[in-house]
Amino acid sequence: MKLREFAKQLGLSPTTVSRALSGYPEVSEVTRARVAEEAVRLGYRPNVNAVRLKTGRAGAIGVVMGRAGEFHFAEFMAGMAERLVAEDTDILVIPMADPDHNDEMQLYRRLVESQRVDAIIVHSPRPNDERIALLHRLGMPFLVHGRSDIDVPHAWLDIDNEGAVRRATSHLIDLGHTRIAMINGRPGATYALHRDKGYRDALQSRGVELDPQLIASGNFTDELGFRFARSLLEQANPPTAIVAGSMMTALGVYRAVRSLGLQVGREVSVIAHDDVFPYLTADNMAPSLSATRSSMRAAGTRCADLVLQLVSGRSPLEIHELWPVELILRESTAPVQR
Amino acid sequence: MKLREFAKQLGLSPTTVSRALSGYPEVSEVTRARVAEEAVRLGYRPNVNAVRLKTGRAGAIGVVMGRAGEFHFAEFMAGMAERLVAEDTDILVIPMADPDHNDEMQLYRRLVESQRVDAIIVHSPRPNDERIALLHRLGMPFLVHGRSDIDVPHAWLDIDNEGAVRRATSHLIDLGHTRIAMINGRPGATYALHRDKGYRDALQSRGVELDPQLIASGNFTDELGFRFARSLLEQANPPTAIVAGSMMTALGVYRAVRSLGLQVGREVSVIAHDDVFPYLTADNMAPSLSATRSSMRAAGTRCADLVLQLVSGRSPLEIHELWPVELILRESTAPVQR
Numbered sequence: 001m002k003l004r005e006f007a008k009q010l011g012l013s014p015t016t017v018s019r020a021l022s023g024y025p026e027v028s029e030v031t032r033a034r035v036a037e038e039a040v041r042l043g044y045r046p047n048v049n050a051v052r053l054k055t056g057r058a059g060a061i062g063v064v065m066g067r068a069g070e071f072h073f074a075e076f077m078a079g080m081a082e083r084l085v086a087e088d089t090d091i092l093v094i095p096m097a098d099p100d101h102n103d104e105m106q107l108y109r110r111l112v113e114s115q116r117v118d119a120i121i122v123h124s125p126r127p128n129d130e131r132i133a134l135l136h137r138l139g140m141p142f143l144v145h146g147r148s149d150i151d152v153p154h155a156w157l158d159i160d161n162e163g164a165v166r167r168a169t170s171h172l173i174d175l176g177h178t179r180i181a182m183i184n185g186r187p188g189a190t191y192a193l194h195r196d197k198g199y200r201d202a203l204q205s206r207g208v209e210l211d212p213q214l215i216a217s218g219n220f221t222d223e224l225g226f227r228f229a230r231s232l233l234e235q236a237n238p239p240t241a242i243v244a245g246s247m248m249t250a251l252g253v254y255r256a257v258r259s260l261g262l263q264v265g266r267e268v269s270v271i272a273h274d275d276v277f278p279y280l281t282a283d284n285m286a287p288s289l290s291a292t293r294s295s296m297r298a299a300g301t302r303c304a305d306l307v308l309q310l311v312s313g314r315s316p317l318e319i320h321e322l323w324p325v326e327l328i329l330r331e332s333t334a335p336v337q338r
Numbered sequence: 339m340k341l342r343e344f345a346k347q348l349g350l351s352p353t354t355v356s357r358a359l360s361g362y363p364e365v366s367e368v369t370r371a372r373v374a375e376e377a378v379r380l381g382y383r384p385n386v387n388a389v390r391l392k393t394g395r396a397g398a399i400g401v402v403m404g405r406a407g408e409f410h411f412a413e414f415m416a417g418m419a420e421r422l423v424a425e426d427t428d429i430l431v432i433p434m435a436d437p438d439h440n441d442e443m444q445l446y447r448r449l450v451e452s453q454r455v456d457a458i459i460v461h462s463p464r465p466n467d468e469r470i471a472l473l474h475r476l477g478m479p480f481l482v483h484g485r486s487d488i489d490v491p492h493a494w495l496d497i498d499n500e501g502a503v504r505r506a507t508s509h510l511i512d513l514g515h516t517r518i519a520m521i522n523g524r525p526g527a528t529y530a531l532h533r534d535k536g537y538r539d540a541l542q543s544r545g546v547e548l549d550p551q552l553i554a555s556g557n558f559t560d561e562l563g564f565r566f567a568r569s570l571l572e573q574a575n576p577p578t579a580i581v582a583g584s585m586m587t588a589l590g591v592y593r594a595v596r597s598l599g600l601q602v603g604r605e606v607s608v609i610a611h612d613d614v615f616p617y618l619t620a621d622n623m624a625p626s627l628s629a630t631r632s633s634m635r636a637a638g639t640r641c642a643d644l645v646l647q648l649v650s651g652r653s654p655l656e657i658h659e660l661w662p663v664e665l666i667l668r669e670s671t672a673p674v675q676r
Contacts, residue, residue: 060430060454065419071617074412081403081433090454091431092398095419116398116428116454221617248617255624279409279559279586286593 006044010035060092061307062117064107066124071248072220072275072296073123076145079300080121087308092117105134112140119307121145124189125156141310143319145303147190155310155319157303161191164292164325165198165243168271171327172241173206176336177269180208181232181239183225183249184217192217199243220245225252226259233260233268240336244272247280250289263287269333273325287331294325344382348373398430399645400455402445404462409586410558410613410634411461414483417638418459425646430455443472450478457645459483462527463494479648481657483641485528493648493657495641499529502630502663503536503581506609509665510579511544514674515607518546519570519577521563521587522555530555537581558583563590564597571598571606578674582610585618588627601625607671611663625669632663 007014012035020027020035027035038044061084065073080091094111096104108131111117119141122131125148135142136152144156165182172180182199185192196215203210213235216228225244232239233256244250250272257268264270265287274282274291276298282289306319345352350373358365358373365373376382399422403411418429432449434442446469449455457479460469463486473480474490482494503520510518520537523530534553541548551573554566563582567590570577582588588610595606602608603625612620612629614636620627644657 059452065415071409071412071615074409074415077403077412077431081431085433085435090433093415093419093429093431095423095429097423114397222619222622223617226622251618252622255622258624277409279561280589281561284560284564284590284593286596
């Protein structure tokens with residue numbers, strides 16, 4: 001249906017309808033509500049290009065896609081999509097070849113220049129992240145998914161990685177474990193540092209000595225989970241518990257434990273971080289997996305929501321969300337065997 | 339570096355440099371090669387917007403993201419990204435709320451109107467897919483990932499789903515199995531029909547009677563794999579072999595088999611389709627999983643390549659690629675136990 005036709009059915013001028021839908025203050029609240037209702041009832045949707053021309057908006061949120069972590073990325077995007085679908089707003093995915101620093105800065109710069117997005121979501125921030133400084137300098141609205149220590153005002157949403165790992169490690173200590181291994185993500189990102197801190201703090205506050213041999217880090221794959229767990233468990237003085245970075249890592253850890261004739265939840269306790277993938281659930285693993293849990297999809301939905309608020313003019317200084325992470329105990333954790 | 343500065347360093351006029359980089363025929367091949375080389379050497383990159391304005395290209399490929407299958411989607415996108423990163427071309431992801439038919443058509447129509455993409459990739463096509471008719475009518479370059487029977491010329495790339503499942507089923511029959519269950523994807527998509535046909539053909543050609551009780555279909559999740567396998571194996575006359583739609587489904591099937599005190603590769607043989615996820619590999623499952631294999635990431639890369647060819651003017655009639663699927667035998671398949 002065209003604007004003209006829709007306006008006629010409402011007995012209003014096209015200009016009034018158009019202003020009502022764009023939220024201009026000249027239109028009374030009553031008229032605006034009526035137009036909005038009728039638009040839904042009659043299935044009228046304003047021409048996207050016309051609206052964009054008028055509002056000066058690109059109608060898309062930008063995200064840069066690196067080479068790793070596709071499954072987290074997909075869940076996050078699915079969450080964003082849930083929120084953006086109602087807003088005629090799309091997601092512009094910018095592929096990035098490799099983590100070459102100059103290329104990355106150049107890529108963000110060109111994305112801003114191209115005016116194809118209204119805002120950008122920055123993933124896996126580092127403690128001193130130049131992307132944040134750059135986007136701030138360029139005046140592009142952006143939200144950081146994760147945190148950075150950089151001294152530049154920015155909006156962010158993060159989960160409490162430090163608290164989650166501290167709680168997981170403390171619980172294992174409560175169960176009598178003192179040889180607790182930690183499989184962390186790639187070094188460099190703030191979340192990996194936060195997890196490392198949570199682990200170390202838990203050990204220290206309980207007087208358990210830290211053994212650097214029990215710490216491993218890398219991409220969150222089944223393969224690396226297997227390799228790390230195998231090599232950890234084959235040490236002379238092996239761990240009796242493992243904190244695993246992700247569900248995929250946990251799959252590999254389970255296999256490694258089984259391959260050595262041991263049992264998860266008996267000889268080896270395991271706690272993993274669960275981003276709540278719909279296709280792989282901690283409850284369904286055998287034995288069911290104790291996990292720190294925070295939905296990556298929910299984070300995507302909320303980030304999309306916050307980014308829309310930024311685009312509408314809300315100050316980034318008001319947007320700092322730290323989500324608590326629950327620890328859910330299942331069968332994979334048990335008191336240490338003496 | 340600005341165009342003017344770059345041109346000065348080469349001792350050429352900005353116009354000549356600009357024409358050389360845009361591939362205008364007025365510029366000699368020697369000059370063009372030199373400009374291209376120096377651009378790389380000196381790190382000059384033409385302004386994206388200027389190039390886009392000149393070429394009339396949007397610099398993005400569109401894909402519509404539905405609610406299911408995020409992990410396949412992510413792998414496919416990662417593959418696309420590998421090809422597109424060298425082309426300054428992005429991926430515009432358009433979120434879709436639900437599979438309401440009218441909404442879907444409207445969404446594609448508006449995407450074309452918005453001129454924000456140079457081409458579209460259509461996923462999970464149906465036998466008579468109106469999206470294909472629409473895009474053809476609107477004159478938008480598009481590539482179908484999968485196949486459709488619709489009588490409208492279109493470019494496509496598909497894997498041989500029918501052949502893959504036929505081979506998997508035939509192999510199980512060779513091993514003496516006659517009670518072979520089939521866990522398929524959601525009904526409606528062509529690939530699910532092709533897999534169904536491959537399964538039925540294999541049974542029929544070997545004189546094995548089809549039992550509709552042994553067929554299940556739904557989303558490719560661990561959860562459904564578990565439920566289907568449990569209910570199949572709890573039947574009075576249970577299957578001795580299961581053809582599973584995906585790696586995630588296979589995880590659930592493995593759990594279901596174990597939960598009944600049975601063993602995969604002994605009481606129950608399993609073959610799954612493996613899209614080659616980097617974080618979950620058939621080789622690493624315990625027991626290792628026999629699989630029909632085709633890389634979703636490679637398909638994404640090739641689809642991006644073909645779409646770029648379409649945008650450059652290649653006829654869709656020339657682009658029909660059917661990829662064979664390998665069957666890789668591992669420990670999860672064994673002769674039927676008598």
